[in-house]
Every structure is written in structure tokens, then in C-alpha cells.
Amino acid sequence: MNRFSYARPTDVAEAVREVGSDPTARFIAGGTNLIDLMKYNVERPNRLVDITRLPLTSIDKADGGGLRIGALVPNADLAYDPAVVEKYPLLADAILAGASPQLRNMASTGGNLLQRTRCLYFYDTGTPCNKREPGSGCSAIGGVNRIHAILGTSDKCIATHPSDMCVALAALDAKVHVVGPAGERTIPMADFHRLPGDQPERDTNLGPQELIVAVELPDEDFSRNYSYLKLRDRLSYAFALVSVAAALRVDGGKVSQARIALGGVAHKPWRDTSAEDLLVGKPAEGAVFRMAADHILRDAKGFGHNDFKIDLARRAIVRALSQAAAGTPQTQTDKRIQ
Amino acid sequence: MNSMPKHGPNNGAAQAIPITLTINGEVRRLTVEPWTSLLDLLRDGLDLTGTKKGCDHGQCGACTVLIDDRRVNSCLTLAVMKDGASITTIEGLADDDALHPMQDAFIEHDAFQCGYCTAGQICSAVGLMKEGRAHSSAEIRELMSGNLCRCGCYVNIVAAIEQVLGQDDSGIKEAAE
Numbered sequence: 001m002n003r004f005s006y007a008r009p010t011d012v013a014e015a016v017r018e019v020g021s022d023p024t025a026r027f028i029a030g031g032t033n034l035i036d037l038m039k040y041n042v043e044r045p046n047r048l049v050d051i052t053r054l055p056l057t058s059i060d061k062a063d064g065g066g067l068r069i070g071a072l073v074p075n076a077d078l079a080y081d082p083a084v085v086e087k088y089p090l091l092a093d094a095i096l097a098g099a100s101p102q103l104r105n106m107a108s109t110g111g112n113l114l115q116r117t118r119c120l121y122f123y124d125t126g127t128p129c130n131k132r133e134p135g136s137g138c139s140a141i142g143g144v145n146r147i148h149a150i151l152g153t154s155d156k157c158i159a160t161h162p163s164d165m166c167v168a169l170a171a172l173d174a175k176v177h178v179v180g181p182a183g184e185r186t187i188p189m190a191d192f193h194r195l196p197g198d199q200p201e202r203d204t205n206l207g208p209q210e211l212i213v214a215v216e217l218p219d220e221d222f223s224r225n226y227s228y229l230k231l232r233d234r235l236s237y238a239f240a241l242v243s244v245a246a247a248l249r250v251d252g253g254k255v256s257q258a259r260i261a262l263g264g265v266a267h268k269p270w271r272d273t274s275a276e277d278l279l280v281g282k283p284a285e286g287a288v289f290r291m292a293a294d295h296i297l298r299d300a301k302g303f304g305h306n307d308f309k310i311d312l313a314r315r316a317i318v319r320a321l322s323q324a325a326a327g328t329p330q331t332q333t334d335k336r337i338q
Numbered sequence: 339m340n341s342m343p344k345h346g347p348n349n350g351a352a353q354a355i356p357i358t359l360t361i362n363g364e365v366r367r368l369t370v371e372p373w374t375s376l377l378d379l380l381r382d383g384l385d386l387t388g389t390k391k392g393c394d395h396g397q398c399g400a401c402t403v404l405i406d407d408r409r410v411n412s413c414l415t416l417a418v419m420k421d422g423a424s425i426t427t428i429e430g431l432a433d434d435d436a437l438h439p440m441q442d443a444f445i446e447h448d449a450f451q452c453g454y455c456t457a458g459q460i461c462s463a464v465g466l467m468k469e470g471r472a473h474s475s476a477e478i479r480e481l482m483s484g485n486l487c488r489c490g491c492y493v494n495i496v497a498a499i500e501q502v503l504g505q506d507d508s509g510i511k512e513a514a515e
Contacts, residue, residue, distance in 0.1 A: 006355060006372035006418055028419070035375070035414045036395050048372065050419050080471070100484025101469070102462065103396060105408045106415070236483035334476045 001038045008050045012179050012213060018049045020181060020209045027051050027211060029072055029108040032099075033115050040123050042116075042132060056110075056213055059083065065219030068177075071110030071212045075165065076101065078109055088217055089329070090247055093228040094168035096332040100237050110212035113166060113176065113192065116203060117159035117267075118239055119148065130156045131200040138200075146305035147241065150313070151266040151297070157200030158303055161193055161268050162239050168228060170269035171245040171261040174217050180210035193268030200267070222247035222259065227323035229316055229330045230263070236335070240264035242313045244320035248284060255279045255288070260296065260321070265313055272296050284325040286318060293317035357421035361386070362430025370417045377401045377412040380427060388428035388457045392486075399485035402458040402465070403427050409465025411484075428457035431464065439505065440464055443498035451489035459485045463499045475500055 009015040019025045025047040028034055037043040052072065059081050062068040067083060078084060079095035099107065121127045121139035128137035140148050140158050148158040166189075174189040193204050206212070230243040243263035249256045258279040262270040275296045282288045293314045300310045323330055354369045361384065370379060377394070380386040380403070392400030394413045401413040404426040431438035440463050443449070450456040462485045472478045478499050479492070487495065 001373050004372060005353065008419075008421075028416075031416060031419070032396055032411075032414050035416065038373075039395065048416075052419060100399065101466070101481050102399060102402055102409050102411045102484045103414075105465075106410050236480055333474075333480045335480075 001035075002041070002044045002046075004045050005047045006050065007047065008053055010053050012054055012056075012211060015049055015051050015054060016179060016181060016209055016211055018047075019211070022047045023208070025049055029111045030074070030103075030106040031111075032103050032107045033111065037116060037123075041125050042123060051211065062216050062219075067217045069109050069215045069217070071108060071214055073109045074105055075099070075107045075109070075112060076104040078165075079104065087221060087223055088168075088172060089223050090226040090228055090245055091165070091168040091172060091217070093226075093329060093332050094164045094230075094243075094245060097228055097230040097240075097243070098164035109165075109215055112163055113169075113212060113215070114204065114206075115161070115163050115166075118162045119159040120144070122159060131159055131196070131203075134199070134201045141303060144305060145303045147239070147264075148303060148306050149266045150300045150302055150306060150309050151262075151270050152195040152268070153266075153301065153303075154196045154198065154200070156198060157196035157267065159196065159200065159267055160264055161203070161266070162264075163269070164228070164230060164240065164243060164263055166193070167243055167245045167261045167263035167269045169215065169217075170271045171247055171259040172217055172222065173220070173259075174215050176212055177214040177216060178206060178210045179213050180207050184213075186216075189269075190271060196267045203267075222249070225250055225324045225327055227320045227329040228332070229320040229323065230335075231312060231316055242309055242316045244313075244316045246317070246320035246324040248279075248321065248324045250284045250325060253283055255282055255284050255325075258292075258321075260292065260317065262296070262313060262317070265300075265309060270296075284321075286322060289318045289321040289325075290314075292321065355418050357418055359417070359420060359422075360424040362426060368417075372416065372418045374417050375413055376403070376405075376415040376417045376420060376425070379417040380412065380425075386427050386429055389461075390454055390457055392455065392458070397486075398455070398458075399462055400455050400458040402462045402485065404461055404465055404468075407465075407468050409462050426461070426464075428461055431460065438464065439502050440467070440498070443502045444495070447494045447498040447501070448491075449494040449498040450487075450491050455485060455487045455489075459487065459495055463495075463502070466499065467503060472499075472503060478503070 007018045024045045026045040028048045056070040056072040060068045079092045121129045127139040149160045176187045225248040232238040240263045245261045247259040258276040275292045390400040392398035396411045396414045403412045
């Protein structure tokens with residue numbers, strides 16, 4: 001790990017000023033991803049700005065009836081918060097599907113949004129990677145790419161976003177509140193993360209000095225028909241090969257509202273609202289769900305080792321929507337699929 | 339390829355910073371460099387070598403300790419960020435000569451072979467008890483998944499934890515399997 005200086009501001013404005021003092025400076029909260037990347041010399045900040053003493057630790061009712069989650073709320077506290085469990089169980093389940101209890105105790109809400117890819121080439125400083133070193137090339141294209149993306153890729157990068165929490169936030173239409181030198185702004189979840197395009201080094205649309213202060217969930221209830229289905233190489237403590245956050249409203253056997261977001265398949269949580277529109281007014285049944293899955297995956301493209309993800313994703317979408325429709329969400333304890 | 343990016347200017351970064359930690363009940367005034375992990379501070383700075391360094395990347399759980407009663411990976415924790423916190427390691431679980439019930443249960447159930455992961459397993463299990471969210475053996479297995487055992491002692495680890503949780507007021511239901 002490189003040497004760095006350390007600051008511990010106590011208010012948001014001071015934190016934003018501090019991180020502006022050095023272009024390599026980074027905010028640190030839980031540290032579960034940043035410290036790991038620093039140990040691999042992938043991140044080499046000259047200065048760390050410790051934001052854990054900022055007053056961003058509460059979960060409050062938002063104006064308009066939703067829930068405002070402070071950026072420093074630990075993942076575990078968020079997943080077990082009574083209001084989240086009751087009204088946003090899709091989010092609680094997605095969080096519990098990720099990482100381990102220790103990591104969930106440490107990791108923050110804002111930091112979860114800013115996780116970097118787990119692409120093995122991104123972590124290996126001995127290999128080219130456009131995300132780590134722009135212009136150096138992509139080792140995953142033509143390399144070992146079993147865990148890589150099948151949707152929204154570019155010829156520069158086929159990395160995936162690793163978060164489970166963010167997949168649920170995308171499905172639930174969350175908003176991200178940020179503060180920077182120019183003041184506050186709100187970024188819809190759909191616009192927060194980016195596709196790789198020609199700039200895979202940019203994971204998000206957050207400005208260089210901007211700090212996430214809160215995540216807001218809208219006042220919508222998907223607590224009845226939902227499921228977070230995560231498929232991975234072992235049943236716990238592993239990143240998703242494919243995950244699906246599905247939420248429905250069903251009236252008289254027909255879908256009146258649908259939300260579907262995918263993890264493990266793209267550079268950002270993959271939400272395709274045209275597939276959701278397709279479901280509306282149709283019977284909540286397998287044939288309809290298969291049509292939606294085919295639609296979501298219409299442009300999916302494998303890179304060799306990850307070709308299997310296309311069919312896996314298709315089946316996972318159908319399964320998750322079926323679980324949601326039946327009101328039998330995938331359990332995050334015994335994860336065998338019945 | 340690129341291998342090691344260049345060092346940036348240090349900006350006086352080598353400055354050690356004074357912090358106060360309560361470690362196993364004892365208040366310690368320490369000076370740490372900001373890049374020192376809590377794990378390295380415990381093992382190399384304070385000779386508390388019960389806490390083990392397995393992967394050093396948050397993937398194995400061998401370094402698990404309790405900070406303010408919550409289980410965390412000490413390898414991914416910067417000591418300087420925990421100024422003012424209370425740390426409990428495996429050395430701090432016993433009450434003088436009386437082992438913690440979880441330590442007794444691990445011995446009784448032969449819940450280890452080589453022992454390298456054991457301190458982390460026990461600290462994690464104590465954290466699990468404090469959280470109070472495991473009510474079946476399936477839930478114990480899921481909520482202990484952050485601790486790997488390369489000897490494969492999982493069956494006995496779950497039995498040990500189940501026994502201690504069963505003695506606890508919170509009780510434990512039979513596994514719904």
C-alpha cells in the first residue's frame with residue numbers, strides 16, 4: 001500500500017473541500033473495497049478523507065413519504081431496518097445476498113454504490129486494462145471472461161458492476177443525493193452508473209469532488225410481489241454470475257406494474273423499462289415472463305467463457321418473476337431453488 | 339505492462355497520528371501511521387497475535403474482531419479510523435481463566451483442526467450471538483459464511499455455535515429443513 005496523508009472532517013462542506021485539495025484524494029467510509037484496491041496498488045491515493053464522522057448515519061422519512069437513507073448507514077443496518085424490511089424487502093434481500101456479515105457491518109450505503117468492478121484484470125496491475133489505465137487495452141476481451149458482461153459492453157471494456165444492493169435500488173427507482181463544490185444535486189439511479197463506452201475508467205456520473213450524502217427510496221410499495229434471485233458459484237459470500245431484482249403489482253392475475261433489474265451482466269445495474277412496459281396488462285404467467293426475458297436479452301452478446309450467462313439470465317428472469325408473482329420470494333438463508 | 343504506478347508526492351504523509359483505543363478493556367494511547375491496518379496494529383504493534391492474517395483481503399474472515407461489539411474484518415480496517423473505539427480480540431473473550439462459552443463449545447465439539455481460522459470463527463460467532471439473528475442451523479451457516487475453514491470443520495463449528503445459542507435466552511428453533 002502506498003503512503004498517504006489523512007484527514008477526518010466533521011462536516012460535509014469541509015469534507016468536499018478536503019477531497020478537492022489533491023486530485024488523487026479519496027473519500028473513505030467502510031473501506032471494504034478501497035483498502036483492498038490499495039493493497040493491490042490499483043488505487044494509490046495521496047490523501048484519504050475519512051468521512052465516518054459526518055452526520056450521515058440516519059434513516060428518515062423523506063419529504064413525499066419515501067425513505068431517506070444516510071450515506072453512512074452500514075449495509076447490515078439498512079438490511080435489518082424495520083422500515084426497509086416492511087416496505088422495501090427487495091432491498092433488504094438484495095443486501096443480504098451480498099458479501100458477508102462482517103463486510104455488511106462495515107460497508108456503507110454510499111460506498112456500495114461506488115464499488116469498483118471485480119474484473120480480475122482490473123485487479124492485476126501486470127495486465128492491460130482500460131478501466132485502470134485508459135488506452136492500455138482490455139485483457140478480458142479474448143481472455144478469461146467467464147464473469148464478464150453480456151449487455152451494454154464496448155470494445156474497450158466488458159467489466160460488470162458487482163453490487164447486489166444497487167440492482168434493487170435500480171428496480172426501486174431510487175435517487176442519489178450528492179453534494180459537491182457547486183452545491184447539492186439529485187441523480188436518478190438509472191443515470192448514476194455508466195456504460196463503459198469509450199471511457200470505462202468512469203464508473204459513475206459523480207463529479208470528482210462530489211460526495212454521496214443520501215439515497216432516497218420513493219413512496220412505492222412492492223412488498224408483496226418481489227424476489228431477489230442471485231446465482232453464483234457458491235451459495236453464499238460470492239459475487240453474482242447473474243442476479244435479478246423483480247417486483248410486480250398484480251391485479252386480478254394481470255400485471256399492472258413491473259420492475260426488473262439485472263446484476264452481474266453489465267457495467268451497471270441493467271434495467272430495461274421497455275421490457276417492464278411489455279408486461280403491463282398481460283397475465284402474470286410463465287409464457288409472458290419468457291417473452292420479457294427474451295426482450296431484455298435481445299442484444300446480449302457473450303465473449304466465449306461467459307456465453308452461458310445469456311441462457312442463465314433468461315432462466316433467472318423467468319424464475320424471479322414467477323417467484324414474485326407467486327408471492328414466494330427467494331429466501332436468502334437457504335438459497336437452494338425449490 | 340504498467341506494474342507499479344509512480345508514487346505521488348507524500349505531502350508529509352509519513353506523519354504518525356495519535357489515537358486512543360480500548361483493547362480488551364484496556365485503554366491504550368497509541369501512535370499509528372495512517373496506512374496501518376487494525377490487524378497489523380494488533381499483531382505487529384501490540385503482540386496480540388491471536389488474530390490471524392489469512393488472505394488480508396476480506397475474503398476469509400481469519401482476522402475477524404469485534405469493534406464496539408460488531409464483528410468486522412480487521413484487515414480492511416485502518417486503525418486510525420477507529421480512534422475512540424473499543425476492540426475485542428480472541429485474547430479478550432475469556433473471563434480471567436474461565437473461557438468464553440463459545441471457546442468451550444469449540445473445544446467440546448472439536449470445531450477445528452489446524453486452528454488458523456479458529457480465532458476469527460469464534461469472534462465471528464460471538465458477533466453473531468450479539469446480533470441475535472440466527473435462529474436455526476441454516477441461519478447459522480448463512481450468517482457464518484464470512485469465515486472460511488480450509489480444514490472443513492463446518493459441521494462441528496455449526497454444532498458448537500448452535501449449542502451456545504441454545505443456552506442463550508434467545509433460544510434456537512430446530513432447523514427447518
